[in-house]
Amino acid sequence: QVQLVQSGAEVKKPGASVKVSCKASGYTFTNYGLSWVRQAPGQGLEWMGWISAYNGNTNYAQNFQGRVTMTTDTPTSTAYMELRSLRSDDTAVYYCARTTFDGTVAGVYWGQGTLVTVSS
Amino acid sequence: QSALTQPASVSGSPGQSITISCSGTSSDVGGYNYVSWYQQHPGKAPKLMIYDVSHRPSGISYRFSGSKSGNTASLTISGLQAEDEADYYCSSYRSSSTLVFGGGTKLTVL
Numbered sequence: 001q002v003q004l005v006q007s008g009a010e011v012k013k014p015g016a017s018v019k020v021s022c023k024a025s026g027y028t029f030t031n032y033g034l035s036w037v038r039q040a041p042g043q044g045l046e047w048m049g050w051i052s053a054y055n056g057n058t059n060y061a062q063n064f065q066g067r068v069t070m071t072t073d074t075p076t077s078t079a080y081m082e083l084r085s086l087r088s089d090d091t092a093v094y095y096c097a098r099t100t101f102d103g104t105v106a107g108v109y110w111g112q113g114t115l116v117t118v119s120s
Numbered sequence: 121q122s123a124l125t126q127p128a129s130v131s132g133s134p135g136q137s138i139t140i141s142c143s144g145t146s147s148d149v150g151g152y153n154y155v156s157w158y159q160q161h162p163g164k165a166p167k168l169m170i171y172d173v174s175h176r177p178s179g180i181s182y183r184f185s186g187s188k189s190g191n192t193a194s195l196t197i198s199g200l201q202a203e204d205e206a207d208y209y210c211s212s213y214r215s216s217s218t219l220v221f222g223g224g225t226k227l228t229v230l
Contacts, residue, residue, distance in 0.1 A: 035219065037166075044123070044224040045158070045166065045209050050217075059217040095165055104154040104213045108177055110165040 022096035142210030150191035154213035
């Protein structure tokens with residue numbers, strides 16, 4: 001069965017970076033993309049961007065341009081999301097979600113979420 | 121990068137039908153048939169309920185349906201049940217291969 005398993009919770013100081021992983025199983029990794037979506041405490045969903053696992057092409061939301069990098073490692077079927085220059089308002093649960101090949105639909109399958117806490 | 125507009129809350133009694141709207145622009149909802157709807161229970165990951173405006177993924181109840189008119193998409197839940205109480209989010213494909221979410225709607229089953 002399809003599974004997306006994310007790395008564990010992180011606590012970071014302002015200005016630091018965080019790298020969250022998302023290990024996929026149960027499907028052909030390169031046939032899909034991965035989107036990253038975050039949710040601050042008590043807030044709604046925010047799309048951060050997506051990466052094609054086929055060719056590594058990325059599209060980032062304007063709000064994160066220059067501060068986020070999404071990558072994949074095909075041999076291990078793992079996607080990564082690195083967010084730099086962390087601020088307190090980056091405290092959120094970060095989800096990966098399997099995305100169609102063309103990036104039009106995200107989320108038939110989701111990771112369990114990774115809580116990132118930014119605090120001094 | 122504005123989010124899509126959803127009502128903050130809707131409510132209905134068991135057995136009734138409710139509709140949640142999702143308003144965008146011609147650059148997202150109105151320009152593409154790539155509107156999705158998600159259900160999220162507290163502390164859980166979102167669950168895809170509708171994709172491509174009106175298609176249900178495997179295993180999703182027929183009580184959930186989607187539609188679109190112009191720049192506004194809608195999610196209708198018929199035969200409301202207690203377990204439908206959750207937050208609902210719409211999303212749309214937007215030009216330049218990006219996605220955008222709505223602000224979310226809290227559904228209360230009375």
